[in-house]
Amino acid sequence: MTEQTLQELFPTLAGVKLPADIQGMDEKELTRLGEEIRRMIIQTVSTTGGHLAPSLGVVELTMALLRVFNPARDRIVWDVGHQAYAYKLLTGRLQRFHTLRTLGGISGFPRIEESPFDHFGVGHSSTSISAALGMAAARDLAHEDHKVVAVIGDGSMTAGLAYEGLNQAGGLGKNLVVVLNDNEMSISRNVGALSSFLSRKLSKRWVQRFKKEAESIMRQIPKIGDDIAEYARRSEDSLKSFFTPGMLFEAFRFTYIGPLQGHDMRMLTNVFQQTRELEGPVLVHVLTKKGKGYEPAESNPTYFHGVGCFEPETGVARKFGACALPTYTDVFGATLCDLAAKDEKIVAITAAMPEGTGVACFSERFPDRFFDVGICEQHAVTFAAGLASQGVKPVVAIYSTFMQRSYDQIVHDVCLQNLNVTFCLDRGGLVGEDGATHHGVFDLSFLRHIPNIVLMAPRNEPELQHMLATALAHEGPVALRYPRGVGEGAPLAETPRILPLGEGELLREGTDGVIVALGSRVNPALDAARAFAAETGKSVAVFDARFVKPLPEAQLLELAAAQPFMLLAEENALAGGFGSAVLELLADRGALGGLRIKRLGVPDHFVEHGSQKELRARIGINRDGILEALRQLARP
Numbered sequence: 001m002t003e004q005t006l007q008e009l010f011p012t013l014a015g016v017k018l019p020a021d022i023q024g025m026d027e028k029e030l031t032r033l034g035e036e037i038r039r040m041i042i043q044t045v046s047t048t049g050g051h052l053a054p055s056l057g058v059v060e061l062t063m064a065l066l067r068v069f070n071p072a073r074d075r076i077v078w079d080v081g082h083q084a085y086a087y088k089l090l091t092g093r094l095q096r097f098h099t100l101r102t103l104g105g106i107s108g109f110p111r112i113e114e115s116p117f118d119h120f121g122v123g124h125s126s127t128s129i130s131a132a133l134g135m136a137a138a139r140d141l142a143h144e145d146h147k148v149v150a151v152i153g154d155g156s157m158t159a160g161l162a163y164e165g166l167n168q169a170g171g172l173g174k175n176l177v178v179v180l181n182d183n184e185m186s187i188s189r190n191v192g193a194l195s196s197f198l199s200r201k202l203s204k205r206w207v208q209r210f211k212k213e214a215e216s217i218m219r220q221i222p223k224i225g226d227d228i229a230e231y232a233r234r235s236e237d238s239l240k241s242f243f244t245p246g247m248l249f250e251a252f253r254f255t256y257i258g259p260l261q262g263h264d265m266r267m268l269t270n271v272f273q274q275t276r277e278l279e280g281p282v283l284v285h286v287l288t289k290k291g292k293g294y295e296p297a298e299s300n301p302t303y304f305h306g307v308g309c310f311e312p313e314t315g316v317a318r319k320f321g322a323c324a325l326p327t328y329t330d331v332f333g334a335t336l337c338d339l340a341a342k343d344e345k346i347v348a349i350t351a352a353m354p355e356g357t358g359v360a361c362f363s364e365r366f367p368d369r370f371f372d373v374g375i376c377e378q379h380a381v382t383f384a385a386g387l388a389s390q391g392v393k394p395v396v397a398i399y400s401t402f403m404q405r406s407y408d409q410i411v412h413d414v415c416l417q418n419l420n421v422t423f424c425l426d427r428g429g430l431v432g433e434d435g436a437t438h439h440g441v442f443d444l445s446f447l448r449h450i451p452n453i454v455l456m457a458p459r460n461e462p463e464l465q466h467m468l469a470t471a472l473a474h475e476g477p478v479a480l481r482y483p484r485g486v487g488e489g490a491p492l493a494e495t496p497r498i499l500p501l502g503e504g505e506l507l508r509e510g511t512d513g514v515i516v517a518l519g520s521r522v523n524p525a526l527d528a529a530r531a532f533a534a535e536t537g538k539s540v541a542v543f544d545a546r547f548v549k550p551l552p553e554a555q556l557l558e559l560a561a562a563q564p565f566m567l568l569a570e571e572n573a574l575a576g577g578f579g580s581a582v583l584e585l586l587a588d589r590g591a592l593g594g595l596r597i598k599r600l601g602v603p604d605h606f607v608e609h610g611s612q613k614e615l616r617a618r619i620g621i622n623r624d625g626i627l628e629a630l631r632q633l634a635r636p
Contacts, residue, residue: 006094010036019066019090019117030265034059038293040097041085046312048100049433050108053291053304054153055085057183057262061151061286062086064268065179068276069147071117075135078120079128079152081109082305083181091117101433103610103618108434123437124402125156125375129165129178136174147177147276154182155352158374163252169281170253177275178283182259183290183301249283258285263292302355306434325486329426331461332482333358335468335496336395336424337365345393346472349373351380357397357426377402381409381421388419393472400425400440400481407446414477415452421478422471428457428481429520429571430602430616435609440481441602445576447479448549454478454501455549457519460490463546469496483520483571485612502550510541513565513633516556518545518578521569521600521621528626532634540630548578556582557591565596565633569626571616574601598629 006014012029013036016022022033037059045052063086069076071091078084088106089097092115099105110118120131132150139146156162157180169176246256255278260271268286275282290305291297296315297304309318326334340346340362347369354360354372363370373380377398384394403410403425414421428440447455454474458464464482471478507522508529517525522544529540543559545552560566568579579599586592600621607615616622620629 003095010040010094012036013040013089013094016090016094018092019071022063022090023067027266030063034063034265035293037063037086037089040089040094042294042312044097044100045085045307046310047098048102049306049308050085050101051082051306052294053297053301053307054082056294056297057288057290057292058083058151058181059086059292060263060265061179061181061268061288062090064265064272065149065151066090067265067269068272069149071119074147074149075119075132075139076117077128077132077135077148077150078110078122079150079156080125081122083151083153084110087117088115091115101435101609103608103614105609107609109437121437123434124405126152126159126161128152128156129162129169132178133165133169133172133174133176136169136176137172140174147175149177149179151179151181154180154184155375158352159376160378166249166252166254173253173280175279176281177272178254178281180258180283180285181262181288182285183288246285249285252281254281254283256283256285258283259287260285262286262288306356325489326461327358327486328458328461328464328482328484329356329358331464331487331492332397332424332426332468333361335465336397337362339469339472339496340366340369343393343472344369345391347371347387347392347394349380349384349394349396351375351377351398351402353397353399357399357424359397377406378409381406382413384421385409385413385417385419388414388421389417393420393422395422395424395472397424397426399427399438400429400443401427401431401438404442404446410447410453410477411450415450418452418476420475422468423477423479424468425479425481427484429483430607430612431484432612432615433609436606439602439607441571441573441607443479443481444548444570444572444578445580448576448578448581452476453549454547456480456499456547458482458546459488459517459519459522459544461487462490462493462496465493465496466499467546470499470501473498474501481519483612488523499546502547502552504543504545504547504552504555506541506543506555508540508542510539511563512538512540513567513630514541514543514559514563515567515569515626515630516543516545516559516582517569518548518571520571521626524621524623525567525569525626527623528630531623531627532630535627536634538634545578545582548581551581551585553585553589556585557589560586560591560593560595563595565598567598567600567626567629567633569600569621571621572601573604574599575604577601596633598633600626600629 012032038056041055093106096106101108107114109123111121112118128150132148136148249256275284290301310316348359348362349371350357350359351373352375354363373383380396384396387394425443428443431438447453456467458467467480471480515525515529525542529542532540568582570578572578579601603619
């Protein structure tokens with residue numbers, strides 16, 4: 001979008017070059033600015049996809065923060081970053097905002113590399129308080145006096161990490177402002193006792209005024225005034241604890257302010273100005289509406305939390321082609337329900353993402369056997385271990401990137417005790433536009449070295465069905481990972497079968513070399529082998545390993561002995577992944593000989609955002625990349 005077009009369509013927003021530019025605006029200008037910010041976000045996200053409802057809900061909050069705090073000097077840390085689009089627009093990224101989440105464009109999350117106003121890179125929840133406290137401690141060590149603000153959602157407040165940060169912040173007594181953005185949602189509706197506690201509202205400014213004035217009068221009573229005031233304070237605090245979450249945060253030694261109306265910018269601005277002058281840690285509790293200003297997002301905030309392309313006038317998703325294939329997530333959810341109907345010991349666990357992980361259908365059919373633990377991946381795993389220790393069969397459905405948070409619990413609470421827990425890792429591999437924080441490219445590496453665990457990946461939809469059935473029939477921990485997006489269109493199995501552990505499948509015969517592929521890379525490998533045969537007349541075998549652990553050792557050794565070269569293909573980090581496992585096997589068995597080997601996978605750097613198709617092409621793990629690797633291996 002050109003500068004002239006921006007001036008015509010968004011005249012107030014186009015005038016904001018730096019965040020300081022909004023500080024002198026009057027109320028009418030600020031109202032127009034908020035309207036233009038919402039229009040720009042809706043217009044852009046309708047084309048690029050993204051986190052719409054969270055960012056629409058914090059427009060006034062963002063503007064109020066920037067009217068009081070100067071991010072050129074002060075530090076503002078956004079938790080997760082789902083809600084940071086308005087912040088991006090007001091901190092010099094308007095001209096590039098149309099590139100949001102596209103290859104080479106700006107990120108959908110705050111990133112230190114992207115802007116000097118992004119003070120901390122985020123993408124996973126509940127990190128803001130700890131990071132902001134670290135910044136406050138660094139400020140004090142340097143004898144500086146700028147302000148540090150953490151903005152965290154109530155969904156993120158369900159995670160233990162947030163309370164670890166609160167605990168130390170209260171203990172250190174640093175000058176720190178935490179803004180709790182409370183919209184009563186994370187991605188889906190919040191769950192748990194804490195969510196219910198935070199929703200108990202009592203916000204009367206006259207009560208606060210009366211309390212302070214009464215305390216001042218009581219303390220003036222000779223001899224007994226201080227005792228009466230202290231008694232009154234305790235009584236008032238006891239009463240307050242029944243109605244507000246303030247006591248929770250005051251127990252952490254925070255000064256609590258709120259709850260406040262989060263769309264009243266004048267009031268928010270005044271509160272933040274007063275907050276600047278307070279000493280010690282302060283928590284400002286702000287109530288907002290997710291999707292504010294856009295009716296489709298207000299009425300369906302879960303769908304519009306993270307949305308694909310849609311028609312901005314109606315909110316209806318745009319259809320691309322006539323593809324009606326189910327996603328891997330859909331297949332997983334339906335298969336789990338079918339298996340659970342036959343086995344009442346099966347339960348499902350998710351961490352605040354029932355829709356995203358495909359277990360929403362399970363929650364409807366088997367509500368007593370469904371557990372949403374909130375944004376608490378570590379707890380989800382240990383909770384599953386407790387269930388499994390009593391003979392239950394828990395299925396833990398979590399995105400691969402979020403499962404990273406529970407590594408210690410997987411090791412000690414599940415695998416060490418060899419418990420029957422099934423980990424279903426959705427979004428295994430490159431996820432696309434959400435970028436580096438969300439790519440699930442490390443799970444094979446961080447899981448395969450753990451004793452007792454079985455690790456596998458399906459090449460298509462029926463293989464996912466078979467692997468889920470295999471996992472639930474196995475005695476011991478199992479992890480299976482599958483990619484984001486639609487499947488291959490393979491017919492679903494009426495009855496999933498149990499696969500023999502550590503046994504792969506030869507899908508294509510060949511004598512001039514072999515591709516050993518795993519999961520999502522099996523079908524591109526088949527396509528590449530066919531193209532190579534048409535191009536050169538040479539026949540290359542394709543072997544679907546299926547299992548990373550236990551490896552199909554006998555089959556791999558047989559292939560290594562019979563073929564001139566072996567190409568290993570996976571959608572995981574090359575370091576410590578599937579290809580590394582195969583190389584270790586061949587080296588340990590003295591089977592390398594004159595075998596030429598090449599590995600394809602995710603290189604040793606964080607992959608940026610872009611579509612899955614673009615990213616796979618860029619790192620050479622698509623059909624054309626595999627074909628080029630075959631050409632290289634076939635050269636004398």
